[in-house]
Structure formats: C-alpha cells, structure tokens
Amino acid sequence: MTYTYTLDGDERSSDVTLYYVDYYDGPVSGVLTSGGCDAIYAFHMLDWDAELEKRVFSLACLPRTTGLQIIENLERIPSGPLPADYDRDGVYDELKTLLGSRGPAELIVAWERSAQAVLSVKRVDPAEQVKLDWTPSFELTQDAPQFDWFSYVGLSV
Numbered sequence: 001m002t003y004t005y006t007l008d009g010d011e012r013s014s015d016v017t018l019y020y021v022d023y024y025d026g027p028v029s030g031v032l033t034s035g036g037c038d039a040i041y042a043f044h045m046l047d048w049d050a051e052l053e054k055r056v057f058s059l060a061c062l063p064r065t066t067g068l069q070i071i072e073n074l075e076r077i078p079s080g081p082l083p084a085d086y087d088r089d090g091v092y093d094e095l096k097t098l099l100g101s102r103g104p105a106e107l108i109v110a111w112e113r114s115a116q117a118v119l120s121v122k123r124v125d126p127a128e129q130v131k132l133d134w135t136p137s138f139e140l141t142q143d144a145p146q147f148d149w150f151s152y153v154g155l156s157v
Helices: 064-076 089-097 124-130
Strands: 002-007 012-024 027-034 040-048 053-060 104-110 117-123
Touching: 012 064, 012 089, 027 053, 027 064, 027 104, 040 064, 040 104, 053 064, 064 089
Parallel strands: none
Antiparallel strands: 002 012, 012 027, 027 040, 040 053, 053 104, 104 117
C-alpha cells in the first residue's frame, strides 16, 4: 500500500508492506518494509482511540538480517486452520524475541485503520528517548499515568 505523509516539512510517499505479529481489529505489532529504502522497521502500537480506529505506533530500525528472518518466519505460517501439531506458541515466542533486537524508536506514526491513512509522523529526538513512556496504553493498569501519544504527534482524539 502507498502512504503519503509529511516528515521534517517534506511531503513524502512510500510503498509500505506490513507483516503483522500481533493483530487486534488492526495491526498491533510487526515489521514493515518500504519500497524506498532497504531498512526494515519494527512497529509497536503505543495507543489507540476509544473506537480502535486511530492508532499511534513507534517505528524502530531492525538489523536487516533480523528483519528478513522475521518476514521469512511470518511467511511460513500456514494460512487457514493450523495443523494440530503446529507450535504456534514457539513461533510467536521466537518472533517476539527477534523483535526485541530493534533499536530505539526513530519515528512515531499516527495511523487511521479504516481510511488506511497516515495522520501524522514525528521523528523522535534522541534526547527525548529516556523521557518518553514506551509502555503501550493497553498494557497499563487503570491507575497508572498514561502518556498522551496523540498530543505528542499533534493530534487530539
């Protein structure tokens, strides 16, 4: 799918292929490739709106060999009903381990599921890395303070 977005004041367009590791009414985590470069990024959802339509993701570069290994593993998963002896948990655990080798988040992207559109992209300032709460909102307890990722990328929900 081709996405158009603005980054650093420049309008850009990229052919993007998403490979999902987690999916809940839309992508939650996985890897993506862009036709415009050789980089492979791990993406991880940080927040979503009440309707599960608008989602905010972090994008972090993966070592290329690791990214290709994740894609190869995902492409080997059978479609349709899984065979009774298929080690789904083992495959999932291996994918999660491989995703753990990603670098620090480089971009924060807001995306709308139904429109399949990028709403906002923000480059992460390395000085902000330690100040940001990278815990996805859906993993926080109700009492925990929640970082406002939508405001961070200049959106309100």
